[in-house]
Amino acid sequence: xxxxxxxxxxxxxxxxxxxxxxxxxxxxxxxxxxxxxxxxxxxxxxxxxxxxxxxxxxxxxxxxxxxxxxxxxxxxxxxxxxxxxxxxxxxxxxxxxxxxxxxxxxxxxxxxxxxxxxxxxxxxxxxxxxxxxxxxxxxxxxxxxxxxxxxxxxxxxxxxxxxxxxxxxxxxxxxxxxxxxxxxxxxxxxxxxxxxxxxxxxxxxxxxxxxxxxxxxxxxxxxxxxxxxxxxxxxxxxxxxxxxxxxxxxxxxxxxxxxxxxxxxxxxxxxxxxxxxxxxxxxxxxxxxxxxxxxxxxxxxxxxxxxxxxxxxxxxxxxxxxxxxxxxxxxxxxxxxxxxxxxxxxxxxxxxxxxxxxxxxxxxxxxxxxxxxxxxxxxxxxxxxxxxxxxxxxxxxxxxxxxxxxxxxxxxxxxxxxxxxxxxxxxxxxxxxxxxxxxxxxxxxxxxxxxxxxxxxxxxxxxxxxxxxxxxxxxxxxxxxxxxxxxxxxxxxxxxxxxxxxxxxxxxxxxxxxxxxxxxxxxxxxxxxxxxxxxxxxxxxxxxxxxxxxxxxxxxxxxxxxxxxxxxxxxxxxxxxxxxxxxxxxxxxxxxxxxxxxxxxxxxxxxxxxxxxxxxxxxxxxxxxxxxxxxxxxxxxxxxxxxxxxxxxxxxxxxxxxxxxxxxxxxxxxxxxxxxxxxxxxxxxxxxxxxxxxxxxxxxxxxxxxxxxxxxxxxxxxxxxxxxxxxxxxxxxxxxxxxxxxxxxxxxxxxxxxxxxxxxxxxxxxxxxxxxxxxxxxxxxxxxxxxxxxxxxxxxxxxxxxxxxxxxxxxxxxxxxxxxxxxxxxxxxxxxxxxxxxxxx
Numbered sequence: 019x020x021x022x023x024x025x026x027x028x029x030x031x032x033x034x035x036x037x038x039x040x041x042x043x044x045x046x047x048x049x050x051x052x053x054x055x056x057x058x059x060x061x062x063x064x065x066x067x068x069x070x071x072x073x074x075x076x077x078x079x080x081x082x083x084x085x086x087x088x089x090x091x092x093x094x095x096x097x098x099x100x101x102x103x104x105x106x107x108x109x110x111x112x113x114x115x116x117x118x119x120x121x122x123x124x125x126x127x128x129x130x131x132x133x134x135x136x137x138x139x140x141x142x143x144x145x146x147x148x149x150x151x152x153x154x155x156x157x158x159x160x161x162x163x164x165x166x167x168x169x170x171x172x173x174x175x176x177x178x179x180x181x182x183x184x185x186x187x188x189x190x191x192x193x194x195x196x197x198x199x200x201x202x203x204x205x206x207x208x209x210x211x212x213x214x215x216x217x218x219x220x221x222x223x224x225x226x227x228x229x230x231x232x233x234x235x236x237x238x239x240x241x242x243x244x245x246x247x248x249x250x251x252x253x254x255x256x257x258x259x260x261x262x263x264x265x266x267x268x269x270x271x272x273x274x275x276x277x278x279x280x281x282x283x284x285x286x287x288x289x290x291x292x293x294x295x296x297x298x299x300x301x302x303x304x305x306x307x308x309x310x311x312x313x314x315x316x317x318x319x320x321x322x323x324x325x326x327x328x329x330x331x332x333x334x335x336x337x338x339x340x341x342x343x344x345x346x347x348x349x350x351x352x353x354x355x356x357x358x359x360x361x362x363x364x365x366x367x368x369x370x371x372x373x374x375x376x377x378x379x380x381x382x383x384x385x386x387x388x389x390x391x392x393x394x395x396x397x398x399x400x401x402x403x404x405x406x407x408x409x410x411x412x413x414x415x416x417x418x419x420x421x422x423x424x425x426x427x428x429x430x431x432x433x434x435x436x437x438x439x440x441x442x443x444x445x446x447x448x449x450x451x452x453x454x455x456x457x458x459x460x461x462x463x464x465x466x467x468x469x470x471x472x473x474x475x476x477x478x479x480x481x482x483x484x485x486x487x488x489x490x491x492x493x494x495x496x497x498x499x500x501x502x503x504x505x506x507x508x509x510x511x512x513x514x515x516x517x518x519x520x521x522x523x524x525x526x527x528x529x530x531x532x533x534x535x536x537x538x539x540x541x542x543x544x545x546x547x548x549x550x551x552x553x554x555x556x557x558x559x560x561x562x563x564x565x566x567x568x569x570x571x572x573x574x575x576x577x578x579x580x581x582x583x584x585x586x587x588x589x590x591x592x593x594x595x596x597x598x599x600x601x602x603x604x605x606x607x608x609x610x611x612x613x614x615x616x617x618x619x620x621x622x623x624x625x626x627x628x629x630x631x632x633x634x635x636x637x638x639x640x641x642x643x644x645x646x647x648x649x650x651x652x653x654x655x656x657x658x659x660x661x662x663x664x665x666x667x668x669x670x671x672x673x674x675x676x677x678x679x680x681x682x683x684x685x686x687x688x689x690x691x692x693x694x695x696x697x698x699x700x701x702x703x704x705x706x707x708x709x710x711x712x713x714x715x716x717x718x719x720x721x722x723x724x725x726x727x728x729x730x731x732x733x734x735x736x737x738x739x740x741x742x743x744x745x746x747x748x749x750x751x752x753x754x755x756x757x758x759x760x761x762x763x764x765x766x767x768x769x770x771x772x773x774x775x776x777x778x779x780x781x782x783x784x785x786x787x788x789x790x791x792x793x794x795x796x797x798x799x800x801x802x803x804x805x806x807x808x809x810x811x812x813x814x815x816x817x818x819x820x821x822x823x824x825x826x827x828x829x830x831x832x833x834x835x836x837x838x839x840x841x842x843x844x845x846x847x848x849x850x851x852x853x854x855x856x857x858x859x
Contacts, residue, residue, distance in 0.1 A: 047231060049265065049324075057323045061316065063087045069319045070301045073282075074293020078272075079103075081288065081322070092322070092331055094190075094290070095136060098146035098162050099392050099654065100399030103139045108347045109391045109401035112652035113147060113174075114632055115358035117164040117676040118737075120778045121802050122177035128354055129181020129189070131347040136187045138340045142331040143188040143234060145396075149175045149222035150197045150238075152633060152677050153713065154692040156602040158200035161393040161632025161652050165676025166714035166734065168221035169797045172229075175222050179230035188233030188329045191226040193271060195219060195253055197238035199692065201602045202703060204274070206694070207241035210707035216825035216832075217711050220257070227262045233325050234267045237286065239274045241702065248275050254285020267321045279304045287318040343402050348656065355653040355660035357776075360673035361738040363647040368624055370667030370740060371585055377424035379415055380583035381408050382433045382576050382618060383590045383628075384611065390591070390630045392652040394598025401655050407589045407628065410658020414666060429583065431576040433614050437562060439574055440502045440531065441473040444564035447545070450489040460484050460551055472550075472563040474504060479559060485552040491565045493540035500571075501548060503532040504562030509555035516546050531562070533571075533610055571613040580621040587665065588618055591630030591650070605636050605683045612639035619643045628661060634679040637731065649673070667740060672776035672802075674737040674846070678714040681731045687717035715847035716793035733848035735780050735797075741771025741807065745779070748843050748852035757834035757858050761817040765843050765852060769805040776804045781815050782842040782850060783822060789835050792824060795842050795850075817841075822858060834858060 064072075068084055076082045080091040093103075101107035110116075110132065116125055129147075136144050148159065152166040164171035175191065182189040196208035196219050210219070226232040235258060237247040247253060248270045258264040269288040275281050278295030282304070289296040304310040326332050361369065371379075389404035405413075412428040420426065450472055453464035464486075472487060479485060493499060501521070503512055514521050514534055521534045536546065550563055580586050590611045597603045606612065607629075616639060619625050626646040629635065630653075641647070648671070653660055663669035680686045687709040694703035712723050715734035744767070751762035763781050779802075784795030799815035819834060826833035838857050844850035 047263070047265070053324065053327050056327060057320055060087050060089065060323055061319065064319065066305065066312065066315070067298055067302065069315050070296070070298045071293070072322055073288055073315070073318045074296050075288070075290040076292075078291045088332065089323075089326075090332055092142045092326055093140060094143045094145055095139070095141040096145050096396040097399070098148050099397050099652070100401065101132070101135045101139055101141060101144075102396065102399060103136075103141050105139055105342060106400050106402045107135050107139070107342075108344065108351055109399040109404065109655040110351045111354045111358055111654035111657070112161040112392050112397065112632065113164055113178075114161050114676065115651040115653060116178070116354050117170060117174050117358075118360055118649075118651060118673040119354060119357035119802075120170065120674050120676075120800060121357055122173045124354060124357060125174045125177030126181040127350050129178040130184050131181070131344065131350040133182040133185030133187040134344060135347060136182070137185050138337065138342055140336055141187065142326070142329060143190060144182050145190045145192065145236065146182075147175050147178045147189065148192050149226065150193055150195075151219050151222070151713070153198040153688045153707075154686060155634040155677075155683070156605055156692075157198060157633070158597060158602045159197070159393075159395070159599045159632075161597060162397055162599075164222070166678060167676070167797050168218055170676055170800070171222040172225035173800075175226050176230040179226055179232050183230070183233065183329075186329055186334070188266075188325060189230075190234040190236050190269070191223055191232045192236035193238035194223055194235050194247060194258070194268075195238060196242055197240055199602060199705065200600055201693075203239040203600070205241075205702050207244050207702055207704045208707065209243050209704050211710065211827070213825045213827055214707055214710045218713055223258075224262055227258065227264045232266065233329060234269055235264065236269050236271055237274060239271055244702075246274075246276050248286045249277055249280035249284045251284035259285060265321065265324065267325045279309050282310050282314060282318075287321050348403075351654045352656035352659055355657050356663060356669045358651060358673045359653065359660060359664055359671060360649040360675055361647075361664070361671035362649055362732050362736070363641075363644060364738055365645045368585075368646045369626060369665065371626075371665050373415070373418045373420045373426070373666060374422045376426075376584045377422060378427045378429060378583045379411065380579040380586045380622075381411055381428060381430045381589065382579060382586060383588045383614070384432055384434065384608075385591050385593065385628075385630050386430060386432070386587075386589035389655070389658060390593045390652065391654050391657060392594060393592070393632055394594035396599060398594055404655050405658035407587070407658045407661055410660070410662040411587060411665065413659075414662035418666065429579045431573055431579055433572060433576045433618070435566065435570065435573045437474060437504060437531065440566055441471060441504075441562045441564040444471060444491070444566075446471065446489040447492055448490060450487045450563070453486045454479055455484045455486070456480065456482070458482060458484050458553065460486050472561060474560045474562045477559050477561065478557060479554050481555065481557060483554070485554065485559070485561075487550045487552070487563060489548050490545055491548060492545045493542060495567070496540065496542045498539045498568040499536050500533045500566050500568070501536065502562070502564045502566055503534065503550065504530065504560070505532070507554075507556055507559065510559060510561075511553040511555075512561075513551040515549045515551075518547070533566075568613050569617065571610050572617040576618065577621060580618050583622060585624040585626065586618060586622045588615055588625060588627045589630070590615055590627065591635070592632070593630065597632055605634075607635050612636075615640045616643065626665065633677055636683065638682065641731070649675075667773075670740045670773060670775040671737065672739065674735050674778050675732055676734070678718055678730045678734045678847070679732040685728045687712055687714075711793060716796065719847050720794040722791060722794070729848075733846045735778070735846035736848070739771075739775045739777070741769055741773045741775040743775075743777040743845065744768045744770045745844055745852050747812070748841070748854050750841060750854050750856055752856065753854075754857045754859065757819050757822060761821075761856065763799065763815045763817060763841055763843065764812060766810055766812045767803060767805070768810040769807055772807050774804065774806045776802055777845060778802045779813050779815065780844060780846065780850075781817070782847070783817065784840050784842065785822070785835070786838040786840060786855070790824070795840070797847070
């Protein structure tokens with residue numbers, strides 16, 4: 019039977035709402051009687067108008083105060099990797115870096131440090147963590163999320179939340195739910211069957227409520243099965259509040275409410291940042307007409323007051339004696355970066371670099387300097403310090419003791435060709451014909467000259483005029499070519515045509531040059547006709563025009579450095595400009611970086627590539643020639659220090675992938691469903707999650723799934739080390755059991771290498787003969803352990819009923835079928851050398 023035939027059909031919103039009545043309600047934490055009495059007293063003093071005012075924000079970060087009853091504002095702040103309160107703060111690594119550490123204890127440390135940063139800035143509620151699951155690498159907010167697996171995401175999220183809330187600050191788990199893409203995020207509907215939602219996309223939220231007792235939930239912008247999350251009663255009322263027993267506040271993402279009455283009746287408690295829809299104008303009349311009950315309003319107000327009293331927001335006094343900057347917080351930022359960086363490739367043991375054998379180290383690439391700390395959008399942090407890759411490597415290299423006779427030198431270049439290197443060398447067959455028109459449409463009389471090149475010379479013109487250059491270029495060798503254009507001023511505009519075909523300026527380098535690829539490679543001696551039409555916005559312009567071979571996408575200085583250095587560190591990838599919320603990024607690296615990487619690697623065999631990105635990228639253009647590959651994710655303010663420590667072996671790399679890295683985007687299980695299949699314009703595009711529960715490694719590692727033996731380039735849970743580990747002695751506390759019985763999995767891990775290091779023991783569970791399609795195995799426990807060379811550790815990892823269960827849409831509950839299950843253990847989803855069976859009765 020094909021996978022398509024096995025998959026559950028997408029439920030309509032009505033069916034989904036109707037199906038959610040059967041699960042047993044979670045045993046809610048008992049409410050504090052004294053707190054509830056104080057809420058009663060405050061409620062008795064509030065008018066209906068004041069109550070409605072409380073459920074809408076007053077400004078960007080504040081709720082409404084009501085001094086008459088002693089109620090202050092609740093102050094909120096982004097974000098997941100550092101405070102955005104208007105005061106500089108520590109920029110921690112992006113949450114995906116934390117997820118790559120596979121260390122819930124470290125997550126708690128980072129959460130506590132963030133909570134401390136919030137508290138000393140008088141922030142009551144931190145708008146984090148974000149726990150949406152990876153579907154595709156292009157999602158613009160993947161760097162804020164915690165990977166593809168719900169168990170890993172939930173354990174990191176719970177640790178993070180417990181840390182934040184230990185400091186008397188409420189955490190906010192977001193974006194509820196299924197915010198797995200950023201394109202058209204206000205209108206797109208994430209459509210999935212209930213089993214897929216329950217098993218993949220909801221557990222991190224569920225455990226945030228049940229295990230971490232998170233104070234707040236933030237709804238997502240998107241629709242879920244056709245209903246906006248902020249007015250989705252199944253998500254907010256039935257699931258979170260009734261089934262999970264959530265007694266906190268459900269708030270909107272900023273400007274994500276679309277119907278005030280629907281939102282009020284379907285579980286939204288607080289509209290932020292302003293009451294555009296759940297306003298007094300809307301809701302007073304709705305209460306008067308019977309569309310919204312007073313009890314509904316009262317429940318929202320009680321939840322807001324309960325949150326404020328639980329975290330002492332009303333009575334807390336500012337403490338100006340505490341330093342805003344924390345050395346311990348900075349140390350946590352460094353630790354997360356050190357633990358989260360993943361070593362993916364290390365051919366010939368090029369790493370760690372030997373300071374005694376390395377005299378000249380070249381650091382090249384667009385992300386070498388300044389520091390790339392995090393992605394863009396609400397995750398940007400204004401920080402006290404930022405250690406770039408260049409600075410971190412140079413500081414370490416120059417301070418490292420060495421027995422070598424040669425002095426240490428660190429040499430740097432951005433890698434991009436300089437403007438003079440692009441425009442001056444270009445040979446145009448007969449020069450360029452320059453025409454300056456008095457009109458704005460290149461018509462009428464023109465002042466015409468022929469010039470040898472266009473090299474950013476000052477050209478005097480008129481704001482009401484236009485300029486045209488025409489020329490011919492003959493390829494000196496076969497290959498791919500780019501036409502390079504420089505706009506003299508930001509407000510100037512240009513149109514480029516080659517052989518009569520207009521080419522859009524799709525590629526921009528950091529030095530403000532437009533790199534426009536020709537439509538096809540040129541043969542040696544092939545000639546193309548180039549026309550550049552230019553609209554100036556001032557009386558003088560400084561334009562440039564050139565043609566560059568793909569092999570020349572590298573500055574002359576970078577070539578010299580790479581050729582002469584003992585080792586080269588290439589710093590490439592995305593940054594806050596091209597990977598951020600509100601838009602999806604490309605799967606390929608930013609324009610021209612692939613070419614730059616290939617050209618550098620061809621010059622020096624001792625090359626280490628350090629990639630900054632929120633998830634997987636297209637590695638096909640260079641991976642076969644890359645000796646060493648480090649994945650930095652977004653490493654925060656101490657990223658340069660962390661990378662230097664790993665490069666030179668002070669820190670043994672210990673990060674593990676929280677996501678499966680496919681070789682090609684077409685091999686991702688969401689390839690045919692990530693973007694709407696209906697190509698006709700629609701105000702509400704539907705994103706059908708047709709892969710169901712077979713996401714990431716659940717797809718790659720399941721032999722029952724229809725695929726042409728597709729395997730990821732790097733599997734989920736994978737990460738290399740400078741040492742080696744061996745797994746042995748898998749033992750189960752019982753081999754026959756009832757589904758409700760606990761099961762303890764015991765195994766031994768040994769450091770078989772020569773240096774100290776950390777390993778993550780990963781335990782997966784698979785049902786041998788499932789009654790319905792299930793992944794071959796799923797992560798259900800993991801534990802990180804550090805060991806000295808030769809040291810062995812016996813680890814015990816618990817499993818429970820949920821470890822064996824699937825969501826039964828027929829029973830509307832978690833279900834375990836009797837039968838034989840296999841317990842697997844190892845160091846990644848593709849490396850599970852240990853296994854044992856248990857029979858469930």
